[in-house]
Amino acid sequence: MRKLIPLSLALLLIATQGAFGARWTELFNGKDLTGWAEKGGHAKYFVEDGCLVGEVIPGNKTNAFLCTTKNYSNFIMELDFKDDPMLNSGVQIRSEWDDHPTSVEWKGKTINIPAGYVHGYQVEIDADNVKKRWWSGGIYDERRRLWLYPGQLGGDQKEFTKQGGMIFKDGDWNHLRIEAVGDSIKAYLNGVLCAHIHDSMTPTGFIGLQVHHVSDTSQTRPQIRFKNIRLMEVTPKAEKPEPEPNTLTDQEKKDGWRLLWDGKTTDGWRSAKAEDFPEKSWMIKDGELNVVASGNAEAQEGGDIITRERYSSFELVADFKTTPGCNSGIKYFVQPDQHPVTSTGERAAVGSAIGYEYQILDDERHPDAKLGRNGDRRLGSLYDLLPCNEKKKKVAPIGEWNTARILVRGNHVQHWLNGEKILDYNRASKEFHDAYAQSKFKNIPGYCEWTDGHILLQEHGSKVSFRNVKIRVIAAK
Numbered sequence: 001m002r003k004l005i006p007l008s009l010a011l012l013l014i015a016t017q018g019a020f021g022a023r024w025t026e027l028f029n030g031k032d033l034t035g036w037a038e039k040g041g042h043a044k045y046f047v048e049d050g051c052l053v054g055e056v057i058p059g060n061k062t063n064a065f066l067c068t069t070k071n072y073s074n075f076i077m078e079l080d081f082k083d084d085p086m087l088n089s090g091v092q093i094r095s096e097w098d099d100h101p102t103s104v105e106w107k108g109k110t111i112n113i114p115a116g117y118v119h120g121y122q123v124e125i126d127a128d129n130v131k132k133r134w135w136s137g138g139i140y141d142e143r144r145r146l147w148l149y150p151g152q153l154g155g156d157q158k159e160f161t162k163q164g165g166m167i168f169k170d171g172d173w174n175h176l177r178i179e180a181v182g183d184s185i186k187a188y189l190n191g192v193l194c195a196h197i198h199d200s201m202t203p204t205g206f207i208g209l210q211v212h213h214v215s216d217t218s219q220t221r222p223q224i225r226f227k228n229i230r231l232m233e234v235t236p237k238a239e240k241p242e243p244e245p246n247t248l249t250d251q252e253k254k255d256g257w258r259l260l261w262d263g264k265t266t267d268g269w270r271s272a273k274a275e276d277f278p279e280k281s282w283m284i285k286d287g288e289l290n291v292v293a294s295g296n297a298e299a300q301e302g303g304d305i306i307t308r309e310r311y312s313s314f315e316l317v318a319d320f321k322t323t324p325g326c327n328s329g330i331k332y333f334v335q336p337d338q339h340p341v342t343s344t345g346e347r348a349a350v351g352s353a354i355g356y357e358y359q360i361l362d363d364e365r366h367p368d369a370k371l372g373r374n375g376d377r378r379l380g381s382l383y384d385l386l387p388c389n390e391k392k393k394k395v396a397p398i399g400e401w402n403t404a405r406i407l408v409r410g411n412h413v414q415h416w417l418n419g420e421k422i423l424d425y426n427r428a429s430k431e432f433h434d435a436y437a438q439s440k441f442k443n444i445p446g447y448c449e450w451t452d453g454h455i456l457l458q459e460h461g462s463k464v465s466f467r468n469v470k471i472r473v474i475a476a477k
Helices: 157-167 250-254 430-438
Strands: 036-040 044-048 051-055 064-072 075-083 089-096 102-106 109-113 119-125 139-142 146-149 174-181 184-189 192-198 205-211 223-233 269-271 282-285 288-291 305-307 314-321 327-335 354-361 402-409 412-417 420-426 454-457 464-473
Touching (some): 051 064, 051 205, 064 089, 089 174, 354 402
Antiparallel strands (some): 036 064, 051 223, 075 174, 102 109, 282 288, 314 402, 327 354, 402 412
């Protein structure tokens, strides 16, 4: 019997304005502090140039919070912030304040909270260039359990700060998105999923903007600025139970699907360079097939992996999850006996196996997105040959799963991303042959006429994860 996913994982996160009739509410009017009140310690809060500014009061030794006068339970919240590098800050959600001592229970222990202190979840604004700790987008539990992510509820501290250093815009405006629905809390920084926890200690509470006290005893007055503060209240909606990853439904089996990767072993896969599976660069964990980051070098560590079987006409589906700066790909019609080539088409000593590549890339941060011709190296494109339709491309935030679909019927090929067709081409067309003549593959004989080949998952030195890799053989038309 297939397991039911927990309700917390089945909650529908409303991600667009107007879903279920919901609308964005501006929490800050850009003119004054209507709807806000200070709690906890003391700081100077004021409006300047359309921004809500929080400024440290020298000598104050307690964190201050400017809080909404209304409580919120299930919502999506967005805001922009720019902070002084001296100042730690954060956004409180589902938080509380009491004029008397209170306490919470956690793992059999009692945590006491003094009177007059704000307590609850905080999405951190924490970018310390001196200590090289970039934890903005993490989740902290103010006055209660301290760090939850990275911390007691997940996340590796070294990996977290490495990612934070790549995505935080030092000295510039940064964007936070917070999704709190049921017991699920997600925090995104500049479009990247940074933290995701499941916790139900506080289901409702106010929003608060923190000005953290500073240890500097001088008259320095560091500031944190906020703007575009808006919130959409949403209603949790239970989804239908979904299959466990790396399994097939009865209907999929009837339709001829089979798993290309079983979620547990390396069965059915080998190195593109040898008969055995690579000894490094690939890691199987928690039902995910992961490429281990090694510096973005192309196929120079463990190398690419390919299916042991070859395929001609087929439908391939795979989930993939990227990281900031990621470069990878899913290839088909792969010919492992072909020598890799340079960007100019010359024979290369090392490099990725030759085939047709469904590009996987962080378009915003990886330089490859600006190379090639007309965007033919961006996510979802046929690498170095044909660009995908950017207008139809809907990419999940970095850190969340996307679904690639590749449909091959003889010479007719389609690329799909998250249910949208983003590229449709024919290998016998003049358009394709013209693209081939201008590509790095132009010196490879027979490239346009290959009738079958291996499926490949690329090792490009970037951390990327795969799951639900499945295929069905279909008839060519």
